[in-house]
Amino acid sequence: GVFASDLERARSVASMCRAEPFTDADELIRHSAVDAIDVCLPSAVHATFVVPALEQGKQVFCESPLALRLDEARQMRDAARRADRLLQVGLLMRSVGAYAHLKAATETGEHGRLVSLATHRLGSYLRPGRPDYKAHYGDPSTELMTFDFDVVLWLMGRPARLSASATQIDDGAPGEISALLAYDDGRHATVAASGLMPSGFPFTVGFRALFERAAFELSTVFEDGPPKSTFTMVGESGSRRPVPVAARNPYEVELQRFVDCIGGRADPRLLDVERAIEALALSIATRRALDQGGATGIDTLR
Numbered sequence: 001g002v003f004a005s006d007l008e009r010a011r012s013v014a015s016m017c018r019a020e021p022f023t024d025a026d027e028l029i030r031h032s033a034v035d036a037i038d039v040c041l042p043s044a045v046h047a048t049f050v051v052p053a054l055e056q057g058k059q060v061f062c063e064s065p066l067a068l069r070l071d072e073a074r075q076m077r078d079a080a081r082r083a084d085r086l087l088q089v090g091l092l093m094r095s096v097g098a099y100a101h102l103k104a105a106t107e108t109g110e111h112g113r114l115v116s117l118a119t120h121r122l123g124s125y126l127r128p129g130r131p132d133y134k135a136h137y138g139d140p141s142t143e144l145m146t147f148d149f150d151v152v153l154w155l156m157g158r159p160a161r162l163s164a165s166a167t168q169i170d171d172g173a174p175g176e177i178s179a180l181l182a183y184d185d186g187r188h189a190t191v192a193a194s195g196l197m198p199s200g201f202p203f204t205v206g207f208r209a210l211f212e213r214a215a216f217e218l219s220t221v222f223e224d225g226p227p228k229s230t231f232t233m234v235g236e237s238g239s240r241r242p243v244p245v246a247a248r249n250p251y252e253v254e255l256q257r258f259v260d261c262i263g264g265r266a267d268p269r270l271l272d273v274e275r276a277i278e279a280l281a282l283s284i285a286t287r288r289a290l291d292q293g294g295a296t297g298i299d300t301l302r
Contacts, residue, residue, distance in 0.1 A: 001028045029053050036262060038255065039063065043138060047072040054079040054087065061258045063090040065146040065283070066276040068138045073280050077273045086268060088258045089276035093151045095253035097245030098218045098231045102209050105216075106155050111235070112212025114155060117189040119148040123203040126175050126195030137195075140177050141286040144193035150279035151207070152181060152189045160184045162282065164289040169196065179286045216243065 003022045004010035010021035022028040029037065029052050036059040039049050043065045053060050060080070066089050067073040080087035093099045106114050121144040125137055137143045141164075152159070159181035166174035176194035197204075202223035209216040213236050220229040231243045260266035269275075 001031060001034060003028045025049055026052070029056050029058065034058060036061070036258070038258075043068050043142065047076050050076045050087070051079045054083045054085050057083060057085060059086045059258075059262050061088045061090065061255065062276075064092060064150075064276060064279075065138070065142050066273065066280060068142050070277070070280060070284055073273075073277045077277060080273060086258075086261055087273045088254075088261060088268065088271040089273055090251075090254055091147075091150045091154075091271050091275055091279070092250050092254065093147055094154060094270060095248075095250035095257070097248060098216075098229065098243070099151060099154075099207075101231075101243060101245055102155055102207075102216060105211065105214075111214035113187075114209060114211050115187050116210045117152060117156060117207060118209075119151060119189070119191050119205075119207045121145070121148060121193045121205045122197050122201070123195055124197040124199070124201065126169055127197075127199075129199075139174050139287075140193035140195050141174065141179075141290075142280070142283045144195070145177065145179065145191050145286060146276075146279050146283045148191045148193070148207075149282035150275060152191065153275070153278055153282070155209075156181075156183065156187060156189060158278070159189070159282075162285050162289055164286045166290050167196065174287075174290060177286060177290070179282075179289070181282070 001020045001022050002010050002014040002017070003025045004013065005023060007021065007023050010023055014021040028034065029049070037053045039046055039053070039060060039062045041049060046062055046067055050060055050062050054076070062076070066076065076087060102114075105111055123144070125143070161182045162179060164177060164179040167176040169175035175196040178190060178192045181189045181191070202221050204219065204221050206217070206219040214233055216231070216233045218229065218231045220227050231245060232240050233243050234240045254271060257266050257271065261268040
């Protein structure tokens with residue numbers, strides 16, 4: 001089944017997958033024929049649907065960001081534990097080929113240690129009048145940076161310190177944010193996100209990863225059709241070359257993994273709710289750093 005508050009929208013999406021449309025979420029959640037539910041609604045209301053679904057014994061996949069507040073994220077995790085049900089989260093970058101390539105490189109040590117990582121995620125969803133304007137979204141620290149904080153944690157582990165700065169929009173809320181994450185061993189990561197890009201600037205994501213003996217760079221642009229990615233590396237030879245990765249839809253990859261986890265054919269730890277909570281904690285730490293004028297501790301958010 002497919003739930004949407006608007007019947008025509010529910011029918012339109014349901015027709016794509018030969019499913020039954022619903023405008024009553026509770027009816028869908030309680031339906032005896034439903035074993036698993038994929039929640040892809042605004043982040044601020046995820047808990048409203050995830051918790052009841054778990055309490056009804058459903059396996060749940062929730063898109064990222066899991067929530068805008070840590071207490072709601074933990075509420076969902078605790079509901080999954082009580083119900084003894086699976087709660088997986090769409091930590092999307094883990095299913096993108098270029099990011100998976102970086103993960104493999106950090107594990108093999110082929111290029112030495114990963115010493116720095118810089119990510120960016122740039123859009124215009126905070127600009128009224130833009131096609132992708134989303135008034136119901138949170139600020140970039142949660143709606144955008146959570147994805148890349150997860151990447152930092154996945155590749156580099158938990159940082160020791162975090163500092164942040166921001167450009168504000170008219171109401172005083174942060175519209176473009178940069179965060180610096182520092183490690184006691186000298187490594188660092190920077191995460192930048194914007195909802196203020198001007199008209200004509202397509203949604204763009206990417207990274208620059210510096211290893212001891214190589215550097216990788218990714219740029220992905222979402223404009224007029226499927227996203228276009230350029231993924232390259234420069235090794236000790238000094239020449240830049242493209243890095244081949246398998247062409248795959250990361251949304252399909254993560255959802256197939258969810259199905260495989262239900263069937264016991266995959267390890268649920270990759271997209272576990274705890275990983276989403278850890279990434280969200282860095283988003284909250286970023287907001288705290290901004291409120292405090294620059295820097296904050298990490299341990300207080302465990």
